[in-house]
Amino acid sequence: MAFRIIHDDIANVTADSVVDASSSALVGESLALAKENGCESIAFALPVNKDDELSAAIDTFRSFLQTEEMEITLVVPESEAVSPGDEIFAGVEDYLNENYLEEFASPVFYREMASEAMGDFAPEEEACEEAEDADAAPVRSKETKKEKSKIRLNILPEFIGASAKCESAPMKAAAAEPMMASRSLSDLMMQVGETWQQSLFRLIDEKGFLDTEVYKRANVDRKLFSKIRSNPDYQPKKITAVAFALALGLSLDETKDFLGRAGYAFSPSSKFDLIVEYFIEHEVYDTYTINLALFDHDQPLLGE
Numbered sequence: 001m002a003f004r005i006i007h008d009d010i011a012n013v014t015a016d017s018v019v020d021a022s023s024s025a026l027v028g029e030s031l032a033l034a035k036e037n038g039c040e041s042i043a044f045a046l047p048v049n050k051d052d053e054l055s056a057a058i059d060t061f062r063s064f065l066q067t068e069e070m071e072i073t074l075v076v077p078e079s080e081a082v083s084p085g086d087e088i089f090a091g092v093e094d095y096l097n098e099n100y101l102e103e104f105a106s107p108v109f110y111r112e113m114a115s116e117a118m119g120d121f122a123p124e125e126e127a128c129e130e131a132e133d134a135d136a137a138p139v140r141s142k143e144t145k146k147e148k149s150k151i152r153l154n155i156l157p158e159f160i161g162a163s164a165k166c167e168s169a170p171m172k173a174a175a176a177e178p179m180m181a182s183r184s185l186s187d188l189m190m191q192v193g194e195t196w197q198q199s200l201f202r203l204i205d206e207k208g209f210l211d212t213e214v215y216k217r218a219n220v221d222r223k224l225f226s227k228i229r230s231n232p233d234y235q236p237k238k239i240t241a242v243a244f245a246l247a248l249g250l251s252l253d254e255t256k257d258f259l260g261r262a263g264y265a266f267s268p269s270s271k272f273d274l275i276v277e278y279f280i281e282h283e284v285y286d287t288y289t290i291n292l293a294l295f296d297h298d299q300p301l302l303g304e
Contacts, residue, residue: 002219002303003061003288005074005082005295010045013075017042024056031064031072041071054082058288066216082296092293095278101268196241196262197234203248203258217247219287219303238264242276243302246285255280272299 006013010020016039019030024046034042047053061072076082194202204214215225220243228234236244241262245255259265266273275297279290291301 002221003065003072003074003291004301004303005076005291007078008075009077010043010075013043013073015039015041015043015071015073019043020045021057022047024053024060027057027060028064031060031068031070034070035068039070041073043073043075045075045077058292062286062288069222076295082292089293089296091282092275092278092297096271096274096297099268099274099277100271194261195232195234196236196258197228197232199258199261200228200244200248203250207248209248214244214247217285217287218243219291219301220244236262238262239272239300239302243287246276246280246287246290246302249285250280252277252280271297275299 010018017030017034017037019026019042021027021030021044027044027046030042030044044057046057057074061074064070065072204211211225211229215222218240220240224240228236238259241259241264242255245258248258250258256266266277268274272294275293276290279285279293284290287302291303294301
């Protein structure tokens with residue numbers, strides 16, 4: 001079982017126990033009673049607009065779920081947002097403003113962007129060749145489309161590869177910022193052909209974690225974890241792979257490699273990806289904290 005947040009009216013929520021709590025002080029008592037009565041799920045309506053109350057409740061949820069199995073739902077009225085006052089949250093909006101590029105979701109825009117960066121009449125072949133030598137730093141900008149193109153052409157080769165003629169073009173950015181610089185060549189060779197599931201359990205062992213620690217940190221239930229363990233070729237959803245990367249405390253470099261083993265990558269056109277990147281860069285791996293930020297930006301939650 002896990003922790004989740006939803007927008008709804010507490011009266012509409014179905015759970016073994018429903019608590020309209022006026023104070024976080026009631027949370028611990030309510031959880032104890034729910035456990036005593038054999039409840040598998042419980043829903044809370046809390047004053048989420050009070051930072052101290054919300055933080056205290058989240059801490060209680062986290063402590064409880066470290067040892068217990070129960071689905072805990074925090075119900076937030078449609079009209080309210082969850083914006084904890086912690087300093088770490090203050091930077092999320094700025095990070096999104098600096099890095100989120102909605103246009104980059106379109107392969108067509110990437111081809112147009114490459115053309116603009118190389119000159120309005122540059123053929124695609126020339127754009128591909130010059131893309132290999134692009135020296136611009138991967139700095140994000142909120143300026144015009146053309147300005148964005150000049151500074152972003154040398155990143156995310158998988159997006160540039162949307163043009164068939166550019167698919168095989170090696171990108172200088174990949175060499176300038178190697179994904180796996182923190183690991184030795186011999187380590188990498190030992191991991192060739194390793195599936196996502198094999199990578200997960202290798203990392204659990206290498207970091208000295210217990211299985212229980214990891215799946216609870218990932219905010220997934222025991223049944224899903226058992227299913228993953230029993231299948232070496234298990235193909236996770238991206239959100240599940242990300243949740244386990246956070247549970248393992250992986251660096252951004254390690255996370256990209258870990259996701260790649262499941263066939264996924266981070267994208268500048270995904271707010272979910274950018275929010276996760278932001279917290280990894282700040283070495284914040286707490287799923288509950290990250291889920292509050294994801295919920296505040298209408299993104300899917302880890303563990304769903």
